[in-house]
Amino acid sequence: MVFKRLLGAIGVGGPSVDTVLAGGAVLPGGTLSGQVHLEGGSSAVEIEHITLELVARVEAEHEEGESEGLVVFERFTVGGGFRLAEEERRSVPFSVTLPWETPVSELYGQPLGIVLGVRTELAVAGAKDKGDLDALAVRPLPVQEAILEALGQLGFGFKSADLEYGRIGGTGQLLPFYQEIELTPSAQYVHAVNEIELTLLASPVGLEVVLEADKRGSLLSSGHDALTRFTVGHHEVATRDWNTQVDGWIRELIDHRASYGTHDAYVHGDPYGGTHQEHHHDHHDSHHRSGPGIGTAVAAGAAGLAVGVVGGMVAAEVVDEVGDFFEADEDEGGDEG
Template sequence: MVFKRLLGSLGVGGPMVDTVLAPGAVLPGGGLSGEVRLTGGGADFDIEHITLELVARAEAEYEDGESHGTVAFDRYVVGGGFRLAEGEHRSVPFTVNLPWETPITELYGQQLGIVLGVRTELSVAGAKDKGDLDTLTVGPLPAQEAVLEAFGQLGFGFKSADLEYGRIGGTGQRLPFYQEIELTPAPQYAHAVNEIEVTFLATPGGMEVILEADKRGGLLSSGHDALTRFTVSHDDVPHHNWKDLVDGWVRELIEHRSSYGSNSSYGQVGYSHHGEAHHGDHGDHGHHGHHQEHHHDGRRSGPGLGTAIAAGAAGLAVGVVGGMVAAEVVDEVGDFFEGDDEGEGGED
């Protein structure tokens, strides 16, 4: 869907901008291509810069509630330094690389409810105006898809997905927010956990997989959260049994309830512990996270790609994302135009 807007700071007769993204989903760390189409106004204008800005709808949690806003997390200058003549039509092609931590918005063609956008900004003779906003669709990396597929094959169900403003301490996180994919437990784990949240922090070489369990309390103990972290390599995707590996992760997450306080150091291989995860410290946007108790994390590196999910198979394509309501996603896209406050931009 393409949105057009007359550059308000230039008034009637100013140039118009229409950014068209290449069709299909892009991947985290992958190339986003398209073209910025300019239409000259009633006079000649000097186009100083054409800038693309990646924006996301994120949630910030506080002790007394939560708030939602639009967060800018990367910017790219893709053109400029030319004069756009009166009535002239000009296209500026571009290809930029997304940050590796860019959240995924769809899985097996089903929307997850995450809203990302590409906002186009023109700098014209010293005046700046955001002239166009397009929805950005991001699919999973092979390792991300394999992990989620394994959860589906184990019997987990999709509950929701959102973006949390803040940081997970002790990780390599670079963006000002992180994605949480909330899953309902498979029957064999339902006695121990209410839900499991999955967070991916991808890098060029691999990915941190952070699992958080909202644990059920027993007669002699109260429920609490546990968090573990594992690392995987992109190169290892085809070589391992994902279902068994993820099953081991979940069992470790549940079984290490009593290991809070371990002094093990973080590492890619073997058990490790990163202490308390701190979320926030972003001024007014910082929020008090719910990762309050943490456990051993880090399993042996190297999950593998399971067999492809056939139509109707018992995987995430049916069991996890099948119930998503597309209308809710459409409503979220409209929120981009309601003037939300923007947070700080993130690092590339």
């Protein structure tokens, strides 16, 4: 981006700011580096603080229907406490750690339609201005990639990916929203479900894998989903047969969907030891996960999930461009939902 003159709260003639992120996609829980370039305005000012906000476009369900808004999910103060002279140029380097639950926005370099950004806030003499907004690209952790690749190898099709405001009950989720990847079933399971929804909640030690199956319509199954959870450790990425593992998870999900009304769960083994499993069969409610969003951000071809030389999930076409994110009202704030 070019330098952006701050004309809001700080006023005409204020400093300019341009945040430049280090090149390439970053990992959830990984390091985001870059520099904040400042240029003084028509007079010297005291820079009280420079803060980076991680923002995401999130869908929310409410009584009136669904809506989208910007949610701030992390803030970092990366500088401040210095005087910026008239027309002075200064660069402030930064290196911050992303939350482990930061959504994945691309796979094998292909965008999934998840819109993330880094917004720079500059505080001068008690006034704050959000002066720069840059797109953030996040690639999956190795264990997340292994699971997504296995789904592609097994014949599941990519339908959409979005961010849903709310929390999934019974998990260790920390952010106020979660990422949901919607898949069309492979030929083996097309008779049993319309779609499968996948959430991959990362933590420092591993991954919570949440699978949900929308059951085909019947009077008994209407309005109910089968929800199944598994945990795996980061260290297991190189030791598992992921096609067999993921297919086993899908079979468990399908096999247990019939007992949707029991509200029970069972657990085997230790968390992140690879054998931790839970099954719940409930109505959607405010303490559960919400259903699929209406604003799909990725349109895939008929094949959906393409298995190529890398054998993974590739979105064929992006229909909601990231540029729209920067045209949104930046005053929507950090707790929209």
